[in-house]
Amino acid sequence: MLHIYTRHSADCDHADNTQWRRCRCPKWLRGVLPNGETVRESAGTRSWEQAERNARKKEVEADPTRVDQVQPRRETVKEAIRMCLEDEEARGLEHSSRKKSRTLLERQFLPFCEARKFVHIDQLLPIDLTEFRSTWNNGEATTHRKHERMHSFFAFCVANDMLRKNPMDALKKPKTPDVVPTDYFLPEEFEQIVAATERYEYGGGNDNEHRGQRLRALSLLMRWSGLAILDATSLERERLSTNENGDDQIFLYRAKTGVAVNVVIPNEVGDELRALPNSNPRYFFWSGNGDPRSAAKAFQRSYWKLFKLADIQKPDGTPKRCHPHMFRDTFAVELLLVGVPIDQVSLLLGHSSVKITERHYAPFCKARQEQLAASVKLAWKKPTQSFPKKKTAVNKKRVSRQNSERIKKTA
Numbered sequence: 001m002l003h004i005y006t007r008h009s010a011d012c013d014h015a016d017n018t019q020w021r022r023c024r025c026p027k028w029l030r031g032v033l034p035n036g037e038t039v040r041e042s043a044g045t046r047s048w049e050q051a052e053r054n055a056r057k058k059e060v061e062a063d064p065t066r067v068d069q070v071q072p073r074r075e076t077v078k079e080a081i082r083m084c085l086e087d088e089e090a091r092g093l094e095h096s097s098r099k100k101s102r103t104l105l106e107r108q109f110l111p112f113c114e115a116r117k118f119v120h121i122d123q124l125l126p127i128d129l130t131e132f133r134s135t136w137n138n139g140e141a142t143t144h145r146k147h148e149r150m151h152s153f154f155a156f157c158v159a160n161d162m163l164r165k166n167p168m169d170a171l172k173k174p175k176t177p178d179v180v181p182t183d184y185f186l187p188e189e190f191e192q193i194v195a196a197t198e199r200y201e202y203g204g205g206n207d208n209e210h211r212g213q214r215l216r217a218l219s220l221l222m223r224w225s226g227l228a229i230l231d232a233t234s235l236e237r238e239r240l241s242t243n244e245n246g247d248d249q250i251f252l253y254r255a256k257t258g259v260a261v262n263v264v265i266p267n268e269v270g271d272e273l274r275a276l277p278n279s280n281p282r283y284f285f286w287s288g289n290g291d292p293r294s295a296a297k298a299f300q301r302s303y304w305k306l307f308k309l310a311d312i313q314k315p316d317g318t319p320k321r322c323h324p325h326m327f328r329d330t331f332a333v334e335l336l337l338v339g340v341p342i343d344q345v346s347l348l349l350g351h352s353s354v355k356i357t358e359r360h361y362a363p364f365c366k367a368r369q370e371q372l373a374a375s376v377k378l379a380w381k382k383p384t385q386s387f388p389k390k391k392t393a394v395n396k397k398r399v400s401r402q403n404s405e406r407i408k409k410t411a
Helices: 048-061 077-090 095-115 126-134 140-159 187-199 211-225 229-233 267-274 292-310 325-337 342-349 354-364 366-378 393-410
Strands: 002-006 027-032 038-045 240-242 248-254 260-265
Touching (some): 002 048, 027 048, 038 048, 077 095, 077 140, 095 126, 126 140, 187 211, 187 292, 211 229, 211 260, 211 267, 211 292, 211 325, 229 292, 240 267, 248 267, 260 267, 325 342, 325 354, 342 354
Antiparallel strands (some): 002 027, 027 038, 240 248, 248 260
């Protein structure tokens, strides 16, 4: 540990006390550093407090157990990518998220490094990553997500002692994309879609004989339960039940408190689901073979054709862009428009945080809109204020005449 002492000048009043702190004489350091080095040198300052800070800094820099003193192990870019992807799989991330990481790292970043002869991960500099980012040619939202994904990859490398610092920290973040308001189906638009299922024709392929009926049931299920298309297509029949009031309900999930979360659906929708033909009696829509994501994609392709049949248009006559996730959005928006608290909507949607629900659905929150309207109306009620009268030329003459008369009376 280093100690501070003062080397007084000849004319200092405290020359006999080396521990005197308040004089402006030079401060010195002496002692032994953590690495065993003996120190006796100037602190480079006349302030005792600054000398203390310099001594502590010098001790930290000489600490052999400090993290940045440990030499990082050198790994290749290919090996670092492999370990990062395996870590994402071990953490149980969603398949879609892992797929995006694999596309960015294996199909884009690795070929970029190989083309420029970057073998090891520590060869990459911020200027190289800037060049890599310039090859993306994506929109604002995709560029922002890719930037965050690359930052997470290099953070993984730093955490596992492959790098000392994250080179992505030197890159300025791309523009944050504007949050596009969530679109949903109006009641009359949803009726158009349901009616279009009656005109949907069999297009061939496996398990497509009752495609129109299945699309009708799937649309009703997503609209009234808020399930996403992947969860809806793989829904098991046992999750549909009837409560003590005689209402049909769908079991969504079990909350952290251990309480089951169910959503009540119209009995007509429950009857539609029960009458739905399927080759696998365990599920409503999925055959049980292969990957359920493949079944969801098949229904998504069918929805492209169904939305064309429905021919939904905006008020200006242009076609409205439709996708299956809008059924889930419609479920959430309709609840918020009738005044259901946003925390309850978040619970039904299965969001991990209310902030996620607020980000996408806050503009439709009825209670918030009413509160904003009430706040604006407060500004309409202007308080009565008494303002001083403006001095005109006539008023000035009257005051001047009064002052003259007062002076004459005094004289």
